[in-house]
Amino acid sequence: MKLNKIAETLNIQCDKDIEILGLNTLLDSNENQLTFLENKKYVNDLEKTKAAAVLVKEEFALKVPKGTTALVCDEPYLSLAYISKLFAPKVVETNGEDCIVGENTTIMPNVYLGKGSIIGSNCTIMAGAFIGDNVTIGDNTIIYPNVTVYRDCKVGSDSIIHAGTVIGSDGFGFANRKDGKYIKIYQNGNVIVGNDVEIGANCTIDRAVFQSTIIEDGVRIDNLVHIAHNCKVGRGSILVTQVGLSGSTILNEYVVMGGQSATTGHLEIAPFTTISARGGVTKSITEPKKQWAGFPIMEHRIWLRLQGKIAKLLK
Amino acid sequence: MKLNKIAETLNIQCDKDIEILGLNTLLDSNENQLTFLENKKYVNDLEKTKAAAVLVKEEFALKVPKGTTALVCDEPYLSLAYISKLFAPKVVETNGEDCIVGENTTIMPNVYLGKGSIIGSNCTIMAGAFIGDNVTIGDNTIIYPNVTVYRDCKVGSDSIIHAGTVIGSDGFGFANRKDGKYIKIYQNGNVIVGNDVEIGANCTIDRAVFQSTIIEDGVRIDNLVHIAHNCKVGRGSILVTQVGLSGSTILNEYVVMGGQSATTGHLEIAPFTTISARGGVTKSITEPKKQWAGFPIMEHRIWLRLQGKIAKLLK
């Protein structure tokens, strides 16, 4: 879509007819992508962006680097929401190539296979599963009944997805308009699940707003776990039942999250960290191999001391 | 159903043959409905009821207003449970008018459309979705795969329901019999979801025991959220992942509930209230526009002070 046409939908003056292929963050955008700056704490990223264009408030227009077109507006995030719809693919494709299914793969009755999807060999796709358009599934993978994989997502080889789990639902994103209406940020990214991953029943893994929500190789996820958009769950990590990861949480390799633990999002957890059951991670954890507990989070040994103090208080 | 026939099933003497069309609360019942009084804190409501009849203990029989028939029994709530079954519609209808589907609406394969349901125009109902009998869905609404909408529920226009979500399952209601058996209170109400609502994946919204569980216009609900019977979620409210609302919780407009927060039920939260992540709301919040946290709930600024005190305790 041409940049001048996009600008026109926002009533912004712009005569550049560069082809825009998608939306992305300031740092990750390339010369065919459009980005935005809402929060001034990212001004440094603005100066480094390689995006074709950026939605930006007037006060930051001078900081837009050469080679990037400034689209000046009052509410960049709201403008992003409006144009995110222009880049949203259809919910279901009616045209396109049919699905390709590998050898020795069993497709049970009542399975829906989307256009352009590719299923590897020796897979079992069980009744009631929904495999959306352009989904890729590796070899030897089992998809249990009533699993939904939204369009454009990828699942690796030797993986198991238990019944009722949803992969690729929209991340929870919207901009606030002054009249109180929420404008949806279309979630045009996807989910990538690696190899040798097992995901329990009735989990939800949201697709990324831009790029991918990532579940790396060897991860084990229990039932009823929620993983928000743009999270990364590092290799070998273990998420016990009812864990909730807020948006853009990065778990490095071999992180263990106990049952009902959670993160507040936009933070990173060091490798080999253990979060005890019910732990609520409110800040990044930078030192590896430690155990944490409580909400707000504290080192587990401190949490034990706190329990001792509370016991004393009760005497 | 005639009142004398209903009374007969409970072994209560009654010769009135008024037509009873349903069950309802003391205050909401009309002259063709039957109600009950179990808890004496509602005696004032008894005196105002316009119900055709009321299940009531002997001690309160004299407080039943003229025009309302007293059905005297030892355990009114248990009696209500028994007769709730008489008013339960069939789980599935085999007779009745077929579904009406609007223009430009896509119904994918493996979708079940119940008798008498009405789907608006420009909708997409994706594979594996179940639309029960007498369900109404507005225009431009997307129902993702493997969603279940139970019979008699309504979903508005311009709404999105993500995969695996269940709308209209039975509220968690039963009466205790002295021998330890639970008698189901049939949940004969429904769920009404407004316009411009987005509901995430694998949520559960229970139908009302009487009347409706209501999700008003503009609400945004994340994944794995539970909303119990007879809740009302006010216009523009936001419920983040893994929130749990207990029965008869009333959220006024623009309430924000953080991740994993919850309510104990039968309470009301003022407009523009924010409940922080993990907040456990144990009482009504009457003053609007404040932020709350912790369990039991306290003002967020008090909660911050508490964290300071705890930090000091640990030194």
Add this chain to the structure above:
Amino acid sequence: MKLNKIAETLNIQCDKDIEILGLNTLLDSNENQLTFLENKKYVNDLEKTKAAAVLVKEEFALKVPKGTTALVCDEPYLSLAYISKLFAPKVVETNGEDCIVGENTTIMPNVYLGKGSIIGSNCTIMAGAFIGDNVTIGDNTIIYPNVTVYRDCKVGSDSIIHAGTVIGSDGFGFANRKDGKYIKIYQNGNVIVGNDVEIGANCTIDRAVFQSTIIEDGVRIDNLVHIAHNCKVGRGSILVTQVGLSGSTILNEYVVMGGQSATTGHLEIAPFTTISARGGVTKSITEPKKQWAGFPIMEHRIWLRLQGKIAKLLK
């Protein structure tokens, strides 16, 4: 499968050709089952085992009783994981007897009925439900849409399973290999749900690793509840929304678990115990009929006192 063939897959020397029919715990194994000892706190159980053979470290080999063959290895639990796969039935059966369906039972469209399953009379199995191979369902039971019952599970009579619930998904079990790879413990047990049980929407009940996860008669389970492998939920127990039971939790009869409460697993709760909302049970509760709250768990009256102390601290 012959014991010597099993041993061969683990590179363990063994010439006994006893027929091994399955895996089990030390105490529950019979003379056709294989067991293991990993944790030395179960050495007493080793001395009592009646298993045909036991995977055991060299240091405990002398404690293996006569009549039981010791399979000596460095990592018994990891070895168990490897051989658990040998006893896993196929995910889906393509041979076998067709399903038997009782009188007056309604099977809606898009239902999958597995080989050898038996559905009683007067049941309703709603659209999108998956009934796996060799599943048994009693009389008068309602299975709502998009429910998944995995192979070999049993559901009793007069029970209701609400939409999206998953019964019999794999328990969360794996052994750690030194290189960081997790080896799946195949969950070869099942789930047994009793009579007069109601289970809410989008719950997950995992199958046992050996034997059965058990939901006894008269139990009531709300929505989004998780029950891990090898739990037993005693007769008449009530589990409110978003409860999480960790593996091998035993609830005795008439236990009430409030909303979002949880257990850490491998513990037992006395009859008629009430756990308040959010309670986190970290140890067995042996005295019946008491109320508990908080995390770590304490008696409810102590928890109330703690809230008083905290209120004072804030003044």
